Amino acid sequence: MTERSAPPRRKRRWLVLFALTAALALVAGACTAGDGEAAGSYTDIINERGLTDEQVEAALKTYVPSGQWDEYVMFASGGHSGQVIAIGIPSMRILKNIAVFTPEPWQGWGYGNVEQMKVLEAGNVGDNQISWGDTHHPALSETNGDYDGQFLFINDKANARVAVIDLRDWETKQILKNPVSIVDHGGTMVTPNTEYVIEGGQYGNPLGWEYAPLEEYEAEYRGMVTFWKFDRDKGRIDESQSFALELPPYWQDLCDAGKNVSEGWVFCNSFNVELAKGKSVDGADFEAGVSAGENDYLHVINLRKAEELFKAGETIDVKGFPVIPLDKLIDAGVLYFIPEPKSPHGIDISPGGEYMVVSGKLDPHVTIYSFDKIQQAIADKNWVPDRYGVPVLDFDAVKEAQIEVGLGPLHTQFDDKGYAYTSIFLDSVVSRWSLGPPYKEGDEAWKLVGRIPIQYNVGHVAAAEGDTVSPDGNYLVSLNKWSIDRFLPPGPLLPQNLQLIDISKEPINPTVDVTGTDPNGMQLLYDMPMALGEPHYAQIIKADKLNPFEIYPEVGWDPATMQVDPEAPVPGNERVERDGNTVHVYMTAVRSRYTPDRVEVKKGDRVIWHITNIEQSLDATHGFALPGYNITLSLEPGETATFEFTANESGTFPFYCTEFCSALHLEMAGYFLVQP
Amino acid sequence: MAKMTLRDRVLGPRVPPEQRAAHAERYRRPMMLFGGAAFLLVVSIFLPYWILRLRAPQFPDGLVVRAYLNRLEGDVETLEGLNHYVGMPSFEYGAVLERSLSIIALVVLAGLLIAAFAFHNRWVVVFTLPALVFPLMFVADLQYWLWRYGHSLDPKAPLAGAVGEFTPPVFGPARIAQFETLALPGPGFVLALVASGLVAAGLWYHRKAYKPLLDQLYGKARS
Numbered sequence: 001m002t003e004r005s006a007p008p009r010r011k012r013r014w015l016v017l018f019a020l021t022a023a024l025a026l027v028a029g030a031c032t033a034g035d036g037e038a039a040g041s042y043t044d045i046i047n048e049r050g051l052t053d054e055q056v057e058a059a060l061k062t063y064v065p066s067g068q069w070d071e072y073v074m075f076a077s078g079g080h081s082g083q084v085i086a087i088g089i090p091s092m093r094i095l096k097n098i099a100v101f102t103p104e105p106w107q108g109w110g111y112g113n114v115e116q117m118k119v120l121e122a123g124n125v126g127d128n129q130i131s132w133g134d135t136h137h138p139a140l141s142e143t144n145g146d147y148d149g150q151f152l153f154i155n156d157k158a159n160a161r162v163a164v165i166d167l168r169d170w171e172t173k174q175i176l177k178n179p180v181s182i183v184d185h186g187g188t189m190v191t192p193n194t195e196y197v198i199e200g201g202q203y204g205n206p207l208g209w210e211y212a213p214l215e216e217y218e219a220e221y222r223g224m225v226t227f228w229k230f231d232r233d234k235g236r237i238d239e240s241q242s243f244a245l246e247l248p249p250y251w252q253d254l255c256d257a258g259k260n261v262s263e264g265w266v267f268c269n270s271f272n273v274e275l276a277k278g279k280s281v282d283g284a285d286f287e288a289g290v291s292a293g294e295n296d297y298l299h300v301i302n303l304r305k306a307e308e309l310f311k312a313g314e315t316i317d318v319k320g321f322p323v324i325p326l327d328k329l330i331d332a333g334v335l336y337f338i339p340e341p342k343s344p345h346g347i348d349i350s351p352g353g354e355y356m357v358v359s360g361k362l363d364p365h366v367t368i369y370s371f372d373k374i375q376q377a378i379a380d381k382n383w384v385p386d387r388y389g390v391p392v393l394d395f396d397a398v399k400e401a402q403i404e405v406g407l408g409p410l411h412t413q414f415d416d417k418g419y420a421y422t423s424i425f426l427d428s429v430v431s432r433w434s435l436g437p438p439y440k441e442g443d444e445a446w447k448l449v450g451r452i453p454i455q456y457n458v459g460h461v462a463a464a465e466g467d468t469v470s471p472d473g474n475y476l477v478s479l480n481k482w483s484i485d486r487f488l489p490p491g492p493l494l495p496q497n498l499q500l501i502d503i504s505k506e507p508i509n510p511t512v513d514v515t516g517t518d519p520n521g522m523q524l525l526y527d528m529p530m531a532l533g534e535p536h537y538a539q540i541i542k543a544d545k546l547n548p549f550e551i552y553p554e555v556g557w558d559p560a561t562m563q564v565d566p567e568a569p570v571p572g573n574e575r576v577e578r579d580g581n582t583v584h585v586y587m588t589a590v591r592s593r594y595t596p597d598r599v600e601v602k603k604g605d606r607v608i609w610h611i612t613n614i615e616q617s618l619d620a621t622h623g624f625a626l627p628g629y630n631i632t633l634s635l636e637p638g639e640t641a642t643f644e645f646t647a648n649e650s651g652t653f654p655f656y657c658t659e660f661c662s663a664l665h666l667e668m669a670g671y672f673l674v675q676p
Numbered sequence: 677m678a679k680m681t682l683r684d685r686v687l688g689p690r691v692p693p694e695q696r697a698a699h700a701e702r703y704r705r706p707m708m709l710f711g712g713a714a715f716l717l718v719v720s721i722f723l724p725y726w727i728l729r730l731r732a733p734q735f736p737d738g739l740v741v742r743a744y745l746n747r748l749e750g751d752v753e754t755l756e757g758l759n760h761y762v763g764m765p766s767f768e769y770g771a772v773l774e775r776s777l778s779i780i781a782l783v784v785l786a787g788l789l790i791a792a793f794a795f796h797n798r799w800v801v802v803f804t805l806p807a808l809v810f811p812l813m814f815v816a817d818l819q820y821w822l823w824r825y826g827h828s829l830d831p832k833a834p835l836a837g838a839v840g841e842f843t844p845p846v847f848g849p850a851r852i853a854q855f856e857t858l859a860l861p862g863p864g865f866v867l868a869l870v871a872s873g874l875v876a877a878g879l880w881y882h883r884k885a886y887k888p889l890l891d892q893l894y895g896k897a898r899s
Contacts, residue, residue, distance in 0.1 A: 284832065287760075291834040343834065362834045407838065407854050426854040428733030456734040485736055515851070 058525040061502060064091040072464055074477060074540045075138045075152055076498070081533025082133030084154050084165065089464070089475050089540060092500055092528040100163045100172045101133025101156050108623070108634035109172070112643035115560035116172075123161045123175035125182070134158035137188055137254070137537040141232070145192035145259040145469035149545035151235065153197045155187035162188055162199050162228060166235050168549050169636070171559055174236050179321035180224045180244045182209035186255040186268050190230070191303070192469070197228040197237060198257060200268045204249025207318045217277045218387075223247035224323070225255060225268055227303065235562065243310040243322045245329055248388045249275065250297060251290065254346060254411075257303075259469050260353035262371040267356050268299040269344040273386075291362055296344055297337035297392065298358055300374060305334045330389050336378060337392040341367055346411035350420075350435060351469050355400060359409035359422060364514070366409055366422050366433070368446075370400040401446040404514045405431040410459060411537075413466030415473035415503055419449065421466070423458040423478065429517060430454055430461055430478055430501065449507040450520035454499050455527070457481040462538040463503065472542065476501045476522075479535050487529045495529035552638030555614050559639060568640035569612045571595075583647075585609040589622040589635055591662040594655070597670030603650040605674075612640040623658030626672060632658060650676040680894065688796030688886060689893045702885045706800075707793050709878030713807055713871035714786035720871070721745060721782050723864035726818060726846075730755070732855045742862060745778035762853060763833020764825045771821050785810060789875070796886045801879065808875045811868045819846050 046056055064070055070088030073095065078085050082102035086095040101123065103110030110120050110131075124130055133156030141151040152165040160178035165171065178184060178199060186200020204221040206212040212220035229241035251272035258265035273296045276282055276289025284292075306324060309315070309332055315322035329335040341360025348357045356369040377383065377398050383391035408426030415421070418439030422431045432450035434440040440447075460479045464472035483497035505521040512518040552559070556568030569586035574595045577584040583601045587594055589611060601607055613622045613635035624633040628649055633641050657668035684690070691703055724742035730751075731738045739751040748767055756766060785807045792803035826842040835853060844850050850857045861869075 287834070288832045292832050294837070342837070362838055364838055407835075426732075428854070453733060455736075482734060484734065 054523070058502075058523065062090045062092065062500065062526045064088070064093070070543055072472075072475065072540050073543050073546060074462060074538050075140065076462075076479065076530075076535035076538035077135035077138050077154060078533030079136070079536055080132065080134045080158070082135055082156065083533060084135060084138055084152065085530070085532055085535065086170070087498070087528070087538075088543075089477070090500055090525065092498065092526050094532075096170055097532050098165060098170055098172070100135060100154055100165065101130070101161065101175065103131055105632050106634065107171075108632050108641075111633070112626075112629075112631035112645065113633055113641045114644055115558070115642070119172060119175050119560075123156070123159065123163075123177055125159055125177060130159050130161075132158070133161060133163075135533075135536070136185060138539055139188040139190045139197065140539050140541055141194040141230075142190050142192055142468065143194070145263075147465060147468055147539070147541045147545055148194075149541060149547060150232070151194070151230075153188040153190065155184055155199055157183055157185050157202065160184040160199070160201070162197060162237065164197075164230075164235065164237060166559075166562065167546060168562065169552070169559055170548060173560070176228065176237055176239065178224075178226055178244075179319035180207055180226060180323055181205060184226075186225065186252050189255050189257050191257045191266075192259045192263050194230050194232060196242075196257075196303070197230050198255050198266060199226040199228060200252045200255040201225065201247070202251055202253065204251060204272070207246065207323060214277045214281050217249060217281070218275055221249035222326075223249050223252045223270070225252060225266070225299075225301065227306070239321075243306075243315060243324060244318070245301065245306060245324050245335070246316075246326045247299065247335070248326065248386070248390065252299065253344065256347050256349045256356075256467070258349055258353050258371070259351075262349060262353035262356075264302070264304045265371075266301040266303050267347050267349065268301065269296065269340055269347045269358055270299060271296050271343045271345070273297050291343045294342050295339040295395075296342060296360075297386070297390075298340040298344070298347065298356065298369070300336040300338060300393075302334045305332055308332075309334065326388060326390075330391070333378070335390055336374075336383070337386060337390050338369060338374070338398055339392065339395045341365065346409075346422075348412040348414075348420075348467065350439070351414050351471055352438070353469075354438075355435065357412045357420060357422075359405075359412065361408050361410055361425065364404050364407050364409065365402040366405050366412065366420075367399065368401045368403070368436070369398050373398045373400065401436060403433050403446055403448055405433060405448055406451065406514055411461055413461050413463035413476065414471045415463055415466065415476075416471050417473055417506065419503075419507075421461055421463055421476055421503065423461045424451070425457055425459070427451075428454055428456045428458060428480075430458060430476065430522070431514075432503070432507070432520070432522060444510075447511045448514055449510070450512055450522050451514070451517050452501060452519035452522040452524065453517045454478040454480055454501075454524070455482075455486050455497060456484050460535075460537040462540050464540045465542065467539065474502075474504050475540065476503045477538060477540065479538060481534070483527075483529065486527050490531070495531040496534050498528040498530050498535065499524060500526040500528070550618050551616055551620075552636060555616065555638050556612050556640050557638045558641075565640050567610070569610050571614055576600075582606045582608060585611075587611040589613045589624065589657070589668075590615055591620065591622075592657070592664035592668040594624075594657075594668065594670045598673070599670070600673040600675065601647045602675045603647055605647045606644070607647050608642065608644050610640065610642045611635060613637055620661065621659045622661055622668070624655065625658045626655045627653050629653070634659065647674045650674040686799070687794050688799070689889055691796070691889065695889070699885075702881075706878045706882035706885060709874045709881060710789040710792050710804060713874040713878065714789035716867045716871040716874070717782050717786045717789070717807060717810075720864040720867040721779055723867065724749070724862035725814065725864040725868070727860045727862045729858045729860070730855045731857075744864065745782065746775045761833060761835045762839050763830030763836040765828050765830075770825065771817065774817060792878075797890060800882055804875050804879060808872050808879070811865065811872050814865065814868065815846055822846065 072089040074087045076085045084098040099107045099109030139153045140147040160181045164174040181201040185202035189198040201224040206220045226244040228237045231238045250270035253269045255268035272290045274293045279285045340358045341363035343362045344358045345361045346359045358367045377393040382394045406424035406427040410423045412422045429451045434447045436445040458478045463476040464474045478499040480497040502523040507520045554564045556564045558565040615637040622635045653672040726743040728741040741750045788803040822844045829836040
């Protein structure tokens with residue numbers, strides 16, 4: 001090495017420094033250029049679309065990029081669609097319209113599958129087949145008062161029925177017709193460990209909805225609340241352990257189960273203490289008659305004592321179902337009433353179970369009762385009997401607070417910060433107010449702290465886990481009945497409007513004006529047109545509590561039993577067997593063929609057709625459609641199903657896969673031939 | 677001093693032709709003002725007198741009622757439907773007499789104004805006073821009915837208790853349940869108001885025209 005070939009040390013150091021600086025400058029430049037470009041592009045979009053800062057903020061809060069999942073799932077009833085709709089939050093994307101009371105062809109629900117037909121037929125009323133429902137209040141199963149993500153219950157107001165949905169496969173497993181009442185409303189709610197599913201009645205009817213003239217309303221008509229015993233291991237309601245209470249015909253409305261300190265008690269409100277019987281008897285229509293009085297009665301029910309009466313056999317028989325008669329309820333101290341402001345439409349228990357919140361929809365306040373005070377009034381016998389002899393507790397003795405929240409208050413949910421949220425129908429706002437101790441103390445307690453306008457006519461509200469012992473806060477959905485001008489008009493039947501509201505921020509001001517519309521920290525994020533039905537109530541569960549099957553665990557899985565069906569067709573044993581006039585078909589389905597792909601019978605044969613989707617890949621669902629016989633199935637990976645019919649039409653019927661399954665999906669077909 | 681004929685006694689003095697020729701404008705002016713007022717009153721029959729605008733959250737475009745002298749137009753049926761919650765009487769029971777007489781009354785008012793052309797003395801006041809005070813009577817009557825409606829709530833109406841008795845103002849903003857209301861004078865009322873002004877002006881010019889004539893013909897004491 002010569003001196004010349006090696007550059008001086010100092011010079012080399014400079015060179016390194018220069019290179020480093022240049023590199024840094026380049027990197028920095030690139031970064032700046034990158035940022036500048038992005039900023040330019042989205043500010044352009046904001047400007048082009050004329051979005052305000054708040055709208056941009058809302059968009060950013062609700063956007064869930066492709067491939068990412070929502071934080072919460074909302075299960076909303078579908079109203080008179082008879083179904084339950086699952087919606088991701090905050091994106092408000094529909095995940096599934098779960099078929100419950102109404103046959104639904106995409107899920108193959110009720111189009112031949114014998115197990116499903118059995119579930120639906122259990123919901124028939126007498127000889128009448130009922131092929132729709134009016135779902136109102138979904139209830140997620142709970143463990144220690146918190147959603148556990150295992151089951152979902154839903155009622156049908158139109159026919160007083162209750163359904164059980166298994167959240168392993170999001171399918172309906174059981175439908176029960178209430179033997180006592182023909183309509184319900186106050187269901188479903190669950191006790192804190194899902195021991196019971198509560199179904200409260202609504203319009204009074206003679207027990208078992210036997211005939212009685214309206215003139216005999218007071219003597220013959222009755223209300224009810226039914227406690228359906230849930231067998232978690234079986235995933236079914238156990239009818240033999242279930243019972244109902246006979247109640248005065250006061251048109252029971254909604255119920256809620258006590259929790260924590262009030263566990264073991266159940267609260268239901270009512271709205272026809274007036275005993276209105278309609279124009280034909282009263283000369284005034286129900287609308288006026290039912291809302292004439294200043295008070296209705298909150299029903300306070302000691303469920304543990306009711307259970308004791310049931311177990312002691314202190315029941316009467318109504319259509320084979322045990323009902324504890326009213327006089328026994330009174331004697332045993334099961335039932336108490338509390339005056340509540342006129343025509344209430346909500347009863348909601350605070351997370352700790354200390355407070356019962358009622359809104360009289362024709363009174364601008366929420367009325368809050370204290371569980372301790374209720375217990376004290378019962379202990380003090382601080383009551384007067386009502387016309388049926390039920391003790392009516394003294395209002396002032398049990399009232400904790402009344403807060404003016406606006407015109408037409410309905411339902412209340414709770415958050416993690418000590419606030420409650422009440423839907424205000426006439427004012428079309430959601431009012432936020434603070435709870436009392438232990439949630440908020442002193443000056444901060446029982447204050448109206450926000451009123452966010454919604455569009456329009458809110459019914460229920462649902463906050464994230466907002467009716468559990470540990471609400472999450474974060475989000476609230478306002479389930480609005482009218483959308484009026486919010487969406488492109490699809491003809492005269494407009495969608496509902498589900499509005500997502502950010503409730504994560506604390507109020508800015510200590511209180512707001514009850515006639516004003518100061519959201520005071522709440523922010524409207526998103527309008528979702530709901531055109532599948534009219535959701536009434538909804539519950540919002542943290543998505544990670546749900547752990548559904550991705551595919552059925554084994555090939556040949558029967559969703560009715562949640563086990564492998566040993567008789568299920570599997571590869572190698574596909575066949576067609578004839579037994580007299582009965583033909584058994586054992587078929588498998590896999591991309592992209594049915595085996596066998598030809599089934600031939602004689603006209604008049606009874607066909608019992610078993611089919612298994614033997615796929616084990618995520619999303620490899622096959623359909624099975626049999627033209628001319630009103631049969632369509634959805635076979636999810638691993639699922640086996642059976643359908644039965646009489647081949648009463650001779651001819652040639654190509655069957656095919658309805659779920660686009662593969663490149664050769666169109667080839668997935670076969671022939672059902674019926675010889676004349 | 678001229679002797680008063682019966683006709684002159686009732687209708688006032690005739691204007692001597694030479695005087696009329698000399699001061700045509702002076703005698704025409706009250707007639708034109710009364711005539712104009714009569715015309716405006718007749719036109720006002722076809723225009724709304726009172727406009728009530730209502731806004732509520734669930735009616736983002738608002739609702740409107742336009743009260744003509746004999747009928748209501750606008751979102752009347754919607755409001756009738758909503759009203760049963762509050763329990764005010766139905767619109768059909770309001771101001772029945774006034775509505776049934778109003779058209780004839782207005783025509784009579786206009787006719788009286790035309791008839792007033794013939795009167796050259798103080799009797800003119802009798803024929804013009806109704807038109808002069810008509811807007812005031814309209815407002816008073818409307819206020820009466822508004823008070824009556826706000827104080828006749830059906831106690832059985834679901835929201836009667838929550839809303840409570842109230843008196844909506846004839847003009848200006850108010851609040852009933854979740855509705856913000858704004859009551860405004862309609863163009864018909866404005867015309868009636870202008871007509872009233874024309875009548876007042878007409879009376880002024882009438883006096884200016886005929887007072888000197890009366891004084892001249894019968895002496896100051898008679899006027």
